[in-house]
Amino acid sequence: MSFSNIRIVLVCTTHPGNIGAAARAMKTMGLSCLHLVSPCDFPSGQARALASGATDLLDRAVVVESLAEAVADCEMVIGASARVRGISLPLANPRDMAAEAIGEAARGQVALVFGREDRGLTNEELSLCHRQVHIPADPAFSSLNLAAAVQVISYELRVAAGAGSEGAAEVSVSDRERPVCSEHMEDYYRHLRQTLDAVGFFKSCNPDRIMARLRCLYARSRPDQSEYNILRGILSETQSALQRRPTD
Amino acid sequence: MSFSNIRIVLVCTTHPGNIGAAARAMKTMGLSCLHLVSPCDFPSGQARALASGATDLLDRAVVVESLAEAVADCEMVIGASARVRGISLPLANPRDMAAEAIGEAARGQVALVFGREDRGLTNEELSLCHRQVHIPADPAFSSLNLAAAVQVISYELRVAAGAGSEGAAEVSVSDRERPVCSEHMEDYYRHLRQTLDAVGFFKSCNPDRIMARLRCLYARSRPDQSEYNILRGILSETQSALQRRPTD
Numbered sequence: 001m002s003f004s005n006i007r008i009v010l011v012c013t014t015h016p017g018n019i020g021a022a023a024r025a026m027k028t029m030g031l032s033c034l035h036l037v038s039p040c041d042f043p044s045g046q047a048r049a050l051a052s053g054a055t056d057l058l059d060r061a062v063v064v065e066s067l068a069e070a071v072a073d074c075e076m077v078i079g080a081s082a083r084v085r086g087i088s089l090p091l092a093n094p095r096d097m098a099a100e101a102i103g104e105a106a107r108g109q110v111a112l113v114f115g116r117e118d119r120g121l122t123n124e125e126l127s128l129c130h131r132q133v134h135i136p137a138d139p140a141f142s143s144l145n146l147a148a149a150v151q152v153i154s155y156e157l158r159v160a161a162g163a164g165s166e167g168a169a170e171v172s173v174s175d176r177e178r179p180v181c182s183e184h185m186e187d188y189y190r191h192l193r194q195t196l197d198a199v200g201f202f203k204s205c206n207p208d209r210i211m212a213r214l215r216c217l218y219a220r221s222r223p224d225q226s227e228y229n230i231l232r233g234i235l236s237e238t239q240s241a242l243q244r245r246p247t248d
Numbered sequence: 249m250s251f252s253n254i255r256i257v258l259v260c261t262t263h264p265g266n267i268g269a270a271a272r273a274m275k276t277m278g279l280s281c282l283h284l285v286s287p288c289d290f291p292s293g294q295a296r297a298l299a300s301g302a303t304d305l306l307d308r309a310v311v312v313e314s315l316a317e318a319v320a321d322c323e324m325v326i327g328a329s330a331r332v333r334g335i336s337l338p339l340a341n342p343r344d345m346a347a348e349a350i351g352e353a354a355r356g357q358v359a360l361v362f363g364r365e366d367r368g369l370t371n372e373e374l375s376l377c378h379r380q381v382h383i384p385a386d387p388a389f390s391s392l393n394l395a396a397a398v399q400v401i402s403y404e405l406r407v408a409a410g411a412g413s414e415g416a417a418e419v420s421v422s423d424r425e426r427p428v429c430s431e432h433m434e435d436y437y438r439h440l441r442q443t444l445d446a447v448g449f450f451k452s453c454n455p456d457r458i459m460a461r462l463r464c465l466y467a468r469s470r471p472d473q474s475e476y477n478i479l480r481g482i483l484s485e486t487q488s489a490l491q492r493r494p495t496d
Contacts, residue, residue, distance in 0.1 A: 025396055030386040053389060095407070136406055138278035141301060148273055148399040151392075155400050158384055159343070201485045213475055221469035227461055237449045241490055 005105040006157065007033040008150060009070045009113045011125060016041045018117060020050030020058065021147030027054035029154035030161075034061040035070045035111070050147075067113065067125045072183040075108035076101065076222075079121050079129035080149055089132040089216055094153055097133040098160035107178055112153055117146050127212055128182065130219045177224035185223075188231060189215060195235045198242055253353040254405065255281040256398060257318045257361045259373060264289040266365065268298030268306065269395030275302035277402035278409075282309040283318045283359070298395075315361065315373045323356030324349065327369050327377035328397055337380040342401055345381040346408035360401055365394050427470035436479060437463060443483045446490055 008026055013019050019042060023034055034057050036042060042063065048055050064070050071077045078097060079089070092100065101110050113129060115121035126132065135152050137144060144152075193211055196202060202210065223231060256274055261267050267290060271282055282305050284290060290311065296303050312318050319325045326345055327337070340348065349358050361377060363369035374380065383400050385392060392400075441459055444450060450458065471479060 021393065021396075024391075024393060027389045028385045028392045028396070052391060052393070093407075094403075135403070137276045138406075141275045143272075143300060144276045144399075145269065145272060145300070145395075147393075148269075148276070148396065151396040151399055152403050155342075155383070155403075158386075159341075162384065196482060196485075199482070199485050199489045201482055210478060213478055217469045217471055217475050217479075221465045223465055227465050230458060230461055231465075234444060234447070234449055237444075237447045238486060241447045 003031045003105070003157065003161070004033065005108065006031060006101065006110045006112065007035050007070075007074075008154070009035040009037060009067065009111050010039070010146070010150075011037040011067055011070075011113060011121060012040065012116045013042075013146065014040050014117050015146075016044030016047040017050040018146040019044070019061075020047035020052075020054075021145075022114075022150040023047070023051045023054040023057040023061075025147050025151035026154050027057055029151075029158040031154050031157065032057055032060070034058070036061050036063045037067050037070050038065055039063065067128055068182070068186065071111045071113070071128060072181070072186075073109050074111045074182050075179050076104040076110045076131070077113060077129045077182060078111065078131045078133050079113045079115075079126050080133050080135065080153060081115070081120055081126065089126065089129060090220055091132045091134055094133055094135055094156040095160070097131065098153070098156035100131070101157060102160045108181075112157075114146060114149060123212065127215045127219075130222055177226065179222035180225055180228045184228060185218065188218075188223075188228065188235075191232060191235045195238055198239060251279045251353070251405065251409070252281065253356065254279060254349065254358045254360065255283050255318075255322075256402070257283040257285060257315065257359050258287070258394070258398075259285040259315055259318075259361060259369060260288065260364045261290075261394065262288050262365050263394075264292030264295040265298040266394040267292070267309075268295035268300075268302075269393075270362075270398040271295075271299045271302040271305040271309075273395050273399035274402050275305055277399075277406040279402050279405065280305055280308075282306070284309050284311045285315050285318050286313055287311065315376055319359045319361070319376060321357050322359040324352040324358045324379070325361060325377045326359065326379040326381050327361045327363070327374050328381050328383065328401060329363070329368050329374070337374065337377060339380045339382055342381055342383055342404040343408070345379065346401070346404035348379070349405060350408045360405075362394060362397060426472060428473055428476045432476060433466065433471075436466075436476065436483075439480060439483045443486055446487060 008031060010019060010022060019036065019039060026034065047058055051058055078101060104110050113121065135144060135149055189211065193207065256279060258267060258270060267284065267287060274282065295306055299306055326349060352358050361369065383392060383397055437459065440462065441455065
């Protein structure tokens with residue numbers, strides 16, 4: 001079993017101890033690839049202390065400034081969220097998520113993203129995700145510690161990898177091409193926004209809201225390369241058609 | 249769901265912070281009954297700090313001197329152990345254990361027993377158990393933190409009790425609106441084809457093939473009503489923008 005295509009991304013972690021404890025949680029389950037987005041305090045002695053024997057994960061941790069950078073080369077980005085927001089991402093429980101993630105990791109990079117201790121992920125960060133995973137918790141006290149959440153998710157990944165659920169997940173994706181990576185989809189969203197602006201679509205509505213809705217819609221369908229080419233082609237043709245129109 | 253018949257027993261815990269973190273882990277999953285066998289340092293400010301909002305579990309914790317006392321009234325005692333010893337207890341993984349424990353708890357008291365941070369449970373303590381549960385871990389680094397182990401077991405108990413999957417399933421449906429019906433999507437595809445034709449997109453490719461690809465893409469995302477309105481709106485605005493262009 002290799003988890004080399006699965007990364008854990010911690011976004012803007014406040015307490016370095018949680019980074020260390022998360023690294024330990026990962027390593028016990030065989031995960032080793034840790035990305036940190038703008039950690040408040042890292043490297044840190046407290047992180048090392050809490051990592052116990054998992055300091056090698058901290059040493060090799062990739063530190064970047066934005067979630068977009070952390071997941072640029074990923075084909076599947078899954079956001080862990082305690083709260084369910086008004087964002088229509090597909091929501092899975094950890095078990096189903098793990099089965100899907102293990103299947104996806106057989107052919108591309110997969111990221112599991114964990115937000116801030118106090119506020120989780122922003123809507124903008126969630127908009128970079130294709131899926132949302134919700135760890136079931138008592139509604140009366142749902143404040144899972146960050147490292148505890150990483151532990152539960154890593155545990156489910158390990159169980160899924162060992163349970164032969166790979167086969168089932170593989171079938172569901174093998175009948176179509178692989179989805180394009182996040183970086184390309186970001187290019188598409190920029191192009192789409194530009195085109196909608198040129199068409200005059202934003203004149204009576206909030207562009208950010210509209211783009212957030214459209215991102216969810218395309219995140220659910222995860223276009224492959226030839227679909228992506230069609231989508232980009234439509235935008236280019238629309239722009240050309242508008243330019244043939246004299247400026248008015 | 250009531251976990252009133254399920255207790256977590258921590259045996260001779262060295263670090264009070266682990267007691268607090270374990271209480272927090274329990275409470276997030278809806279467990280509330282904590283027994284402590286000869287804790288090294290309890291009550292403790294550090295335990296309270298790590299318990300976060302779960303100090304009520306610490307206040308009500310039952311402190312006893314021996315494991316035998318802690319499980320005296322239990323019909324099923326399950327020992328958590330990182331290592332598999334030379335003891336012929338039935339060994340279960342957390343998932344199977346949780347299913348069995350939930351079943352047993354419907355009629356009697358069940359205890360989940362966690363040993364010392366460094367050495368786990370003694371053979372004498374294991375001999376008080378009816379079952380052993382082993383959390384799968386990387387053999388190269390199997391040192392789960394005590395609270396992390398409590399988190400995984402409590403999580404499995406919650407999922408087995410039905411709250412986990414039910415909750416997630418419920419949310420995933422109510423989380424977003426229902427997709428629009430096929431009839432509306434057919435209207436959209438007609439509108440899309442018309443617009444792509446007006447834009448000149450079909451001049452170098454087969455419209456049927458392109459439309460078939462686009463149908464697959466939108467079928468995967470299954471737009472809800474407000475997304476549908478956005479998609480239709482984009483087409484209408486594009487058509488209007490093109491009509492502002494004089495016929496050439």
